[in-house]
Amino acid sequence: MKQLFTLLFFALISSLHAQNVLKFDKRNVQCEDKWVAYQMDKDSLYIFGFIYIDATAGLTLNYEGNFKIDNTGKFNRIKQDSIREVGFMKVRLEPNRVAIAEIPESKFTELEIEKTPKWLAIYKSDENSIDHLYRWGFLYNGWNECEKALTYLEKAEKIDPNFKGLQTELAFSYNALKKYESAEICLLKAIKNNPNDCYTYKELAYSYNHQGKTADVIKTYFTMVKTCKEENYIQETAYNLAFKYYETKDKVNFKKWKMEAEKWSKTENQFTKYLKLMETELNK
Template sequence: MKYILLLIALITTNLNAQNVLKFDKRNVQCEDKWVAYQMTKDSIYNFGFIYVDNQAGLTLDYQGDFKIDKKGVFKRMEKTEKQKTASFKYRLQPNNIAIAEIPEEKFKELNIEKIPSWLAIYKIDENSMEYLYGRGFLYNGYQEFEKALTYLEKAEKKNPNYKGLQTELAFSYNALGKFDKAEIALQKEFKINPKDCYTLKELAYTYNHLEKRDKSIETFNKMVSDCGNKAYIQETAYNLAFRYFQLKDKPNFEKWDKEARKWSDKENQFTQNLSQLAIEINKM
């Protein structure tokens, strides 16, 4: 019985050590955080600091490796000669690989600062319009729309007429299904930049989802006459075709199916999707 209890105690201690790290975050959720990656087959954890480089985007500053002993202490491993003389920075693309934030109480064990001193050069003018708009644009691109809004809405309070800001706000609102807010933002931007392709695309998308189909088509026609961006025009025609598909309106679906295909010289995701939708609508 004594040996069983001892074995249970050892297993529990080891589990507690591993549970210090909770692998429940994605890299885009860890800006300005120390993170650890899943344990290797050698029971080693790679770790580093994630930050945003104003030019490169989300970046990992790799700082080395550590192990967790049976008492749960983080033991940083000695750097190799190469690690001692070089800096390892990796541009990150958003993905669903689970990583863990390193708890603050473990910073001393790893001999790391909560905020590295070098990070200051990436935080210059944090309250400037360029910084706030840039961060919002970046996180919209990473499909982190709620986080993008934390920057964009702050920027709007400073200067609502900043070029492109209202369209970027609308992009977030559209992605989150807040079409009324998107319409208000886009109407503001439209007054400033009535021929901007990105603004017109988002406006047509917004009208389509507000069931203002006539306005969506009117905006599409304006894109054709004033815009010239074939990719945006095709995307808008596709969105109209898709909505008519949802409404089981076969004549209008076929009309916009044809229109969308007209704006592409080769097969792409839109034309492939339309082919499948055409098969499905014929079954209805």
């Protein structure tokens, strides 16, 4: 019984050491160029590796193997077959909310790793180019990390504000962060450079809508009707206008924009479905 208690005590101490050293409070999209560990499995092993971004493949984990934490808090790397030991197993990652931990630099020596792997250099050769900055901003926007995206996109703008797609991508970040006036400025620049881009008009209407510029939203909508081929963007803009009038209980204008939105799809979709629900609510 005493021996069992001792084993349980040391197991608890080991667990506490792990909890103190490894804080599982990060998502994979927050760990670019970081050594990370995934939560312990049933064998008390931690998977670890280095997360980086491949311009083509996106977020990637360079798998390095497993380690255990002993009762003194030391990280002990588990030796494996030669392929895994050199860390050539790459895993493409999808952004998710699984909690992972950043490995403290104080543990690098124990795991026999360098702060910056030598192989990472091939992915950093052009990191100050506008192509790189735009691509990284685009990726982070796609992962809903818009504040991070801006750190790249704003640098890109200083190099070439007219780079294709840049102003619209900046506006996406600003709209997501509720900086609607900044988004509007970017989108008007984008339209000047490319007056036929429907996505840009959609984002502009969104920005106007959140600034209470309803007349400008309506004007943008009819520009889209004349200019755009992407009917889903046109429908979304009409839907947003209908929703605005639904919120103010303006039945006449709600009905008008409900009909406009419904024109752009032959079958029921998310927009027409919600419009019917709103109409039912208004008529109660």
